[in-house]
Amino acid sequence: SAVISQKPSRDICQRGTSLTIQCQVDSQVTMMFWYRQQPGQSLTLIATANQGSEATYESGFVIDKFPISRPNLTFSTLTVSNMSPEDSSIYLCSVRTPGEQYFGPGTRLTVT
Amino acid sequence: AQSVTQLGSHVSVSEGALVLLRCNYSSSVPPYLFWYVQYPNQGLQLLLKYTTGATLVKGINGFEAEFKKSETSFHLTKPSAHMSDAAEYFCAVSAAAGSARQLTFGSGTQLTVLP
Numbered sequence: 001s002a003v004i005s006q007k008p009s010r011d012i013c014q015r016g017t018s019l020t021i022q023c024q025v026d027s028q029v030t031m032m033f034w035y036r037q038q039p040g041q042s043l044t045l046i047a048t049a050n051q052g053s054e055a056t057y058e059s060g061f062v063i064d065k066f067p068i069s070r071p072n073l074t075f076s077t078l079t080v081s082n083m084s085p086e087d088s089s090i091y092l093c094s095v096r097t098p099g100e101q102y103f104g105p106g107t108r109l110t111v112t
Numbered sequence: 113a114q115s116v117t118q119l120g121s122h123v124s125v126s127e128g129a130l131v132l133l134r135c136n137y138s139s140s141v142p143p144y145l146f147w148y149v150q151y152p153n154q155g156l157q158l159l160l161k162y163t164t165g166a167t168l169v170k171g172i173n174g175f176e177a178e179f180k181k182s183e184t185s186f187h188l189t190k191p192s193a194h195m196s197d198a199a200e201y202f203c204a205v206s207a208a209a210g211s212a213r214q215l216t217f218g219s220g221t222q223l224t225v226l227p
Contacts, residue, residue, distance in 0.1 A: 004155070041219065042202060042217040042218060042219045042220050043156075043202070043215075043217045044217075045214060045215070092156070100161075101146075101158070103148075103155040103156040104155050105153075105155040108153075
């Protein structure tokens with residue numbers, strides 16, 4: 001199994017600023033993912049972050065807006081840059097083990 | 113390409129009644145299918161999954177789901193609802209093989225359990 005923690009759990013930010021979300025896993029994992037869950041909607045994959053390589057972004061998401069770091073096998077960060085109210089969402093970190101995919105508790109972001 | 117359709121964004125049942133949450137999928141390759149539950153202010157927790165083998169899958173908290181290939185469905189059921197089952201439920205599909213195997217989620221069903 002894998003236990004995932006995220007910081008911060010929630011934040012309220014002003015338009016035009018940036019927020020970095022941290023994801024810590026209690027075991028070493030190769031595949032780590034970042035998802036966005038907009039209000040009342042399902043989860044959308046932002047990017048896949050594998051240690052030792054550049055993050056792979058899904059259609060509609062770009063590195064300039066959502067830069068990701070993956071310095072080791074237990075940690076990753078997602079930055080939401082130049083925020084607008086449309087970025088208000090829950091951002092979830094996720095990891096895949098051979099048997100299952102686990103999700104963090106999420107970071108609830110409100111942009112005013 | 114894969115997609116998931118969850119019929120009914122909101123479902124209400126009485127405590128003790130049958131819970132039925134519907135999920136239909138589309139996949140061009142053999143699928144893996146999942147049900148996740150999300151309690152308020154928490155992350156997603158895996159309820160159950162189908163990979164291969166028996167098509168009736170039992171999960172945690174008394175939930176089960178049946179993979180029906182002919183109907184491309186993976187409906188979630190529980191014989192008797194409990195107040196603690198109130199949460200949002202997500203059906204998801206991934207490819208059975210391949211390095212990508214990304215999860216594609218449905219839009220979610222909010223389950224309300226009435227006393």
